[in-house]
Amino acid sequence: MPTKLDHNILAAAIEGFEAQKTRLDAQIAEIRQLMTGGKAETAATPEPGRKRRKMSAAGRKRIAEAQRKRWAEAKKQSGATPQASKPEAQKPKRKLSAAGRKRIIEATKKRWALVRAAAAKSA
Numbered sequence: 001m002p003t004k005l006d007h008n009i010l011a012a013a014i015e016g017f018e019a020q021k022t023r024l025d026a027q028i029a030e031i032r033q034l035m036t037g038g039k040a041e042t043a044a045t046p047e048p049g050r051k052r053r054k055m056s057a058a059g060r061k062r063i064a065e066a067q068r069k070r071w072a073e074a075k076k077q078s079g080a081t082p083q084a085s086k087p088e089a090q091k092p093k094r095k096l097s098a099a100g101r102k103r104i105i106e107a108t109k110k111r112w113a114l115v116r117a118a119a120a121k122s123a
Helices: 007-036 057-078 098-122
Strands: none
Touching: none
16 A cells, blocks of 8 residues: 655654755764864755845934934924824813822722621631
8 A cells, every 4th residue: 555645744754854964964064074183064054144245334324314314304294293292172181189099008908808808707
Protein backbone atom coordinates (compact mmCIF):
# COMPACT_ATOMS: atom_id res chain seq x y z
CA MET A 1 0.00 0.00 0.00
CA PRO A 2 1.64 3.30 -1.07
CA THR A 3 2.13 5.95 1.62
CA LYS A 4 0.33 9.19 0.92
CA LEU A 5 2.76 12.11 1.26
CA ASP A 6 1.17 15.29 2.44
CA HIS A 7 2.69 18.74 2.90
CA ASN A 8 3.46 18.25 6.63
CA ILE A 9 5.36 15.01 6.08
CA LEU A 10 7.43 16.54 3.28
CA ALA A 11 8.20 19.63 5.37
CA ALA A 12 9.33 17.43 8.28
CA ALA A 13 11.54 15.40 5.93
CA ILE A 14 13.18 18.57 4.61
CA GLU A 15 13.87 19.79 8.15
CA GLY A 16 15.43 16.46 9.07
CA PHE A 17 17.65 16.39 6.01
CA GLU A 18 18.75 20.00 6.59
CA ALA A 19 19.69 19.13 10.17
CA GLN A 20 21.74 16.18 8.91
CA LYS A 21 23.38 18.40 6.30
CA THR A 22 24.33 20.97 8.93
CA ARG A 23 25.82 18.27 11.13
CA LEU A 24 27.77 16.80 8.20
CA ASP A 25 29.05 20.23 7.16
CA ALA A 26 30.35 20.81 10.69
CA GLN A 27 32.12 17.44 10.68
CA ILE A 28 33.66 18.12 7.24
CA ALA A 29 34.91 21.49 8.49
CA GLU A 30 36.52 19.83 11.52
CA ILE A 31 38.29 17.30 9.30
CA ARG A 32 39.51 20.04 6.95
CA GLN A 33 40.85 21.96 9.93
CA LEU A 34 42.77 18.90 11.06
CA MET A 35 44.20 18.43 7.55
CA THR A 36 45.27 22.03 7.00
CA GLY A 37 45.74 23.16 10.56
CA GLY A 38 43.85 26.33 9.68
CA LYS A 39 40.53 27.88 10.63
CA ALA A 40 37.44 25.66 10.48
CA GLU A 41 34.86 26.85 7.94
CA THR A 42 31.62 25.16 7.05
CA ALA A 43 31.08 24.09 3.45
CA ALA A 44 27.85 26.06 3.18
CA THR A 45 28.50 29.56 4.47
CA PRO A 46 25.39 31.39 5.62
CA GLU A 47 24.13 34.23 3.41
CA PRO A 48 25.09 37.64 4.77
CA GLY A 49 22.25 39.77 6.11
CA ARG A 50 21.14 42.97 4.48
CA LYS A 51 23.57 45.80 5.15
CA ARG A 52 22.15 48.90 6.77
CA ARG A 53 22.70 52.21 5.09
CA LYS A 54 24.36 54.90 7.10
CA MET A 55 23.01 58.44 7.06
CA SER A 56 25.13 61.49 7.71
CA ALA A 57 24.27 63.98 10.42
CA ALA A 58 23.60 66.57 7.73
CA GLY A 59 21.12 64.23 6.05
CA ARG A 60 19.28 63.62 9.31
CA LYS A 61 19.19 67.38 9.92
CA ARG A 62 17.68 68.04 6.47
CA ILE A 63 15.02 65.39 7.04
CA ALA A 64 14.15 66.79 10.49
CA GLU A 65 13.89 70.34 9.14
CA ALA A 66 11.66 69.22 6.28
CA GLN A 67 9.39 67.37 8.71
CA ARG A 68 9.14 70.43 10.97
CA LYS A 69 8.27 72.52 7.92
CA ARG A 70 5.51 70.06 6.92
CA TRP A 71 4.06 70.11 10.43
CA ALA A 72 4.11 73.90 10.54
CA GLU A 73 2.33 74.05 7.18
CA ALA A 74 -0.29 71.54 8.32
CA LYS A 75 -0.94 73.50 11.52
CA LYS A 76 -1.16 76.76 9.60
CA GLN A 77 -3.66 75.33 7.10
CA SER A 78 -5.91 73.86 9.79
CA GLY A 79 -5.89 77.20 11.60
CA ALA A 80 -7.17 75.47 14.70
CA THR A 81 -5.48 75.61 18.04
CA PRO A 82 -6.13 72.88 20.59
CA GLN A 83 -8.35 75.22 22.65
CA ALA A 84 -10.36 76.39 19.64
CA SER A 85 -11.20 72.84 18.60
CA LYS A 86 -13.18 72.25 21.81
CA PRO A 87 -16.97 72.85 21.80
CA GLU A 88 -18.12 76.30 22.82
CA ALA A 89 -20.64 75.26 25.48
CA GLN A 90 -18.81 72.91 27.81
CA LYS A 91 -20.53 71.56 30.85
CA PRO A 92 -18.99 72.77 34.09
CA LYS A 93 -17.06 70.16 36.02
CA ARG A 94 -19.23 68.54 38.67
CA LYS A 95 -18.14 68.82 42.29
CA LEU A 96 -18.99 66.57 45.19
CA SER A 97 -20.59 68.32 48.14
CA ALA A 98 -19.46 67.64 51.69
CA ALA A 99 -22.84 66.07 52.55
CA GLY A 100 -22.67 63.77 49.51
CA ARG A 101 -19.12 62.72 50.41
CA LYS A 102 -20.25 61.98 53.98
CA ARG A 103 -23.13 59.77 52.72
CA ILE A 104 -20.77 57.81 50.46
CA ILE A 105 -18.32 57.24 53.32
CA GLU A 106 -21.09 56.04 55.64
CA ALA A 107 -22.48 53.66 52.99
CA THR A 108 -18.98 52.24 52.34
CA LYS A 109 -18.39 51.68 56.06
CA LYS A 110 -21.78 49.95 56.36
CA ARG A 111 -21.01 47.69 53.36
CA TRP A 112 -17.61 46.69 54.77
CA ALA A 113 -19.17 45.99 58.18
CA LEU A 114 -21.57 43.56 56.50
CA VAL A 115 -18.70 41.91 54.61
CA ARG A 116 -16.67 41.48 57.82
CA ALA A 117 -19.71 40.08 59.66
CA ALA A 118 -20.32 37.55 56.87
CA ALA A 119 -16.66 36.54 56.91
CA ALA A 120 -16.74 36.11 60.71
CA LYS A 121 -19.83 33.85 60.46
CA SER A 122 -18.28 31.61 57.79
CA ALA A 123 -14.92 31.37 59.56
